[in-house]
Amino acid sequence: MDVRHGATASDGTDASAGAVVTVRYWAGARAAAGVDGESVPAPPTVGGLIAALAQARPGLAAVLPVCSVLVDGLAASGDDPLPPGATVEVLPPFAGG
Template sequence: MTRVRYFAAAAEAAGTDSEQRHEVSLVALRAAIVTEHPALADILPRCAVMVDGVRTDGDLTLDDAALIDILPPFAGG
């Protein structure tokens, strides 16, 4: 099982700060969370995705992943 944490606008769109997931790949996870949280459809493509602290932009097997962070772009400086 993998814990997914949502931050800022992603948390607002998902309606939660975190949840436990069972998908086996990052592509499957993205599809499932958009299906369950449709408001993420516009935000997720712009989000950084960190898998166990390492940013990834492609697909990845999540067999051993413990934590996934969904980070929308942040403004400020």
């Protein structure tokens, strides 16, 4: 899965032409990803998205296991379905208080 906005999929089709989700990265996840956010092809599950993001952005691989994931504002886990058009927030643990 190619996660670059407007990218060409491995089969030569426009990856942005199908269902997509918007991914927003926060704090340490943003630093690890190197971007604030992106639009990516929507796999069927949250776990599929996380695996694709880790593969496409190796800096995220160490951060993603400790991150919380929200889909349209609700906590989500690996087996949860990922609806096309959703907004996914990737939030690493925050310290302080």
